[in-house]
Amino acid sequence: MALLEQDEIERRLAGLDGWSQSGDAIAKDFERGDFAGSIALVNEIAPVADELNHHPDLAISWDTVTVTITTHSQGGLTEADFELAGRIEALA
Numbered sequence: 001m002a003l004l005e006q007d008e009i010e011r012r013l014a015g016l017d018g019w020s021q022s023g024d025a026i027a028k029d030f031e032r033g034d035f036a037g038s039i040a041l042v043n044e045i046a047p048v049a050d051e052l053n054h055h056p057d058l059a060i061s062w063d064t065v066t067v068t069i070t071t072h073s074q075g076g077l078t079e080a081d082f083e084l085a086g087r088i089e090a091l092a
Contacts, residue, residue, distance in 0.1 A: 001078040012082045025070035038065045044091045054080045
């Protein structure tokens, strides 16, 4: 899968509420109210990531889940990253 050009990354980010670029990745914090809510979100993300065979980095801090997505094998952002972000956004 080909790396996206910066202008394409910016165009796609404009369509994803709250997501931002951080180096070679995109990221968003999801506030879930408490630890149980954070775990529930992670449990919703897991089957989607498995279905797409594209797995985000997830960090849980009590009521917040930080989702970071990149295509490690390509060293940057690809179509797969934005597909996964869109699917995660639909869960929230």
